[in-house]
Amino acid sequence: MGYIDQFVASVSFNTEKVIEFRKQNAWKSILYLSVFVIVTGAINTFLTWDSSFEFLRETWEAYGFSVGGTDEEAMLFSHVFTQYLMIFFDLILHFVLISAIAYAGSKGYKTIGEVAYREAWNVTTYGISAPILVRLVVRGMDLEIPMMTFAYWGAIMLFSMLCLKKIVNLPPEITREK
Numbered sequence: 443m444g445y446i447d448q449f450v451a452s453v454s455f456n457t458e459k460v461i462e463f464r465k466q467n468a469w470k471s472i473l474y475l476s477v478f479v480i481v482t483g484a485i486n487t488f489l490t491w492d493s494s495f496e497f498l499r500e501t502w503e504a505y506g507f508s509v510g511g512t513d514e515e516a517m518l519f520s521h522v523f524t525q526y527l528m529i530f531f532d533l534i535l536h537f538v539l540i541s542a543i544a545y546a547g548s549k550g551y552k553t554i555g556e557v558a559y560r561e562a563w564n565v566t567t568y569g570i571s572a573p574i575l576v577r578l579v580v581r582g583m584d585l586e587i588p589m590m591t592f593a594y595w596g597a598i599m600l601f602s603m604l605c606l607k608k609i610v611n612l613p614p615e616i617t618r619e620k
Contacts, residue, residue: 445474452568453575457605460568464561464609471567478570479536482578483529489582495521540566543599547606555610562606569601 451459463471487494498521507513544562573594580587587593 448474448568449571452571455572455601455604457601457608460565460601461605461608461612463568464564464605466564468560468564471564475536475540475567475570476533478574479533480529482574483532486578486581487525487529490584493584494525498524536570539595540570540598543595543602547602550603550606557606557609561609562602565605565609566598566602569598569605572601573597 448460448463451463495518498517502513502517507517541563544559544566547566548557548559548562577590577594580590
């Protein structure tokens with residue numbers, strides 16, 4: 443199944459379709475996550491470039507730096523570097539928290555049924571699609587929504603748990619990975 447099909451299934455929170463991805467190669471999920479976080483981060487940077495650059499300019503002026511000539515170039519370099527760094531940290535954060543959610547999910551259903559960590563990680567990865575698009579729109583519109591981070595990760599956890607519950611409840615004739 444291609445990335446477009448996986449994207450459509452995950453954006454629509456189609457848990458039946460997403461649990462079909464559980465046995466795919468983990469590298470495919472890692473590539474999906476990496477590309478998706480980097481692309482949405484780049485789009486967010488593009489959409490908010492002017493306002494964040496203006497904020498940086500005001501901050502530099504508040505601390506007494508003159509903004510002109512070589513300082514303008516240094517400020518631009520600083521801004522570009524900071525934007526790349528924020529995208530990189532966002533990617534690392536996604537890997538860490540998705541791994542934690544998948545671990546909790548694979549161990550949480552142990553009394554009901556066995557779910558392999560790799561399966562849990564694969565389906566949890568696809569849980570970011572809809573929340574990250576909502577986050578992109580909210581940030582692009584420069585809105586401040588209280589508790590947005592908790593809602594974002596809560597939606598990913600909910601999607602993951604729904605998928606894992608469906609995996610645990612699969613009929614016995616459909617073999618699960620141990």
